[in-house]
Amino acid sequence: AQSVTQLGSHVSVSEGALVLLRCNYSSSVPPYLFWYVQYPNQGLQLLLKYTSAATLVKGINGFEAEFKKSETSFHLTKPSAHMSDAAEYFCAVSDRNAGNMLTFGGGTRLMVKP
Amino acid sequence: NAGVMQNPRHLVRRRGQEARLRCSPMKGHSHVYWYRQLPEEGLKFMVYLQKENIIDESGMPKERFSAEFPKEGPSILRIQQVVRGDSAAYFCASSPPTFTGELFFGEGSRLTVL
Numbered sequence: 001a002q003s004v005t006q007l008g009s010h011v012s013v014s015e016g017a018l019v020l021l022r023c024n025y026s027s028s029v030p031p032y033l034f035w036y037v038q039y040p041n042q043g044l045q046l047l048l049k050y051t052s053a054a055t056l057v058k059g060i061n062g063f064e065a066e067f068k069k070s071e072t073s074f075h076l077t078k079p080s081a082h083m084s085d086a087a088e089y090f091c092a093v094s095d096r097n098a099g100n101m102l103t104f105g106g107g108t109r110l111m112v113k114p
Numbered sequence: 115n116a117g118v119m120q121n122p123r124h125l126v127r128r129r130g131q132e133a134r135l136r137c138s139p140m141k142g143h144s145h146v147y148w149y150r151q152l153p154e155e156g157l158k159f160m161v162y163l164q165k166e167n168i169i170d171e172s173g174m175p176k177e178r179f180s181a182e183f184p185k186e187g188p189s190i191l192r193i194q195q196v197v198r199g200d201s202a203a204y205f206c207a208s209s210p211p212t213f214t215g216e217l218f219f220g221e222g223s224r225l226t227v228l
Contacts, residue, residue: 032215
């Protein structure tokens with residue numbers, strides 16, 4: 001069985017500050033890992049994905065995430081927050097045994113202060 | 115627009131009525147997934163379907179909920195005798211038949227039960 005834990009349901013940063021959203025996973029097989037972003041009243045948009053290639057993955061809007069097997073983590077970072085980054089962020093895991101089905105974490109709401 | 119299409123975007127029902135939510139997958143995608151997002155919570159998997167086949171319904175409530183994906187037409191998530199606790203955003207996602215580890219999401223259907 002797979003699971004995802006996102007530490008911190010709410011994260012607040014100042015504009016221009018580092019963004020760090022934490023994600024830890026549990027999977028019995030090598031995982032595929034994802035970060036999705038959800039803006040208010042919209043669907044989910046893929047930010048980036050890890051599929052067993054490079055451990056440092058770059059995504060859209062300046063975000064990146066690093067897969068650390070020893071820590072079972074896939075934390076999302078961005079060097080400098082922008083007001084437009086304010087949204088809900090979801091970490092998710094999937095594996096071949098479950099088709100393309102994703103298991104999501106509880107989400108982290110990112111707030112950016114001017 | 116070749117994305118995942120969901121309708122209606124917003125649906126209001128009174129307790130005891132039926133709700134039908136529709137999802138047309140992306141072109142070339144034969145797999146559909148339904149997720150539910152309760153207020154202030156993450157996405158919970160409900161059901162995974164292929165054309166004319168339910169692959170995994172482990173996340174579906176045992177009563178009142180059903181899903182189908184007919185040979186022709188959209189996938190439908192049906193909720194009978196709705197209760198206030200069914201108020202949520204219901205997201206549909208699709209994927210191609212081969213494993214890619216990625217889902218493509220619609221913008222969701224927001225059900226409000228009065």
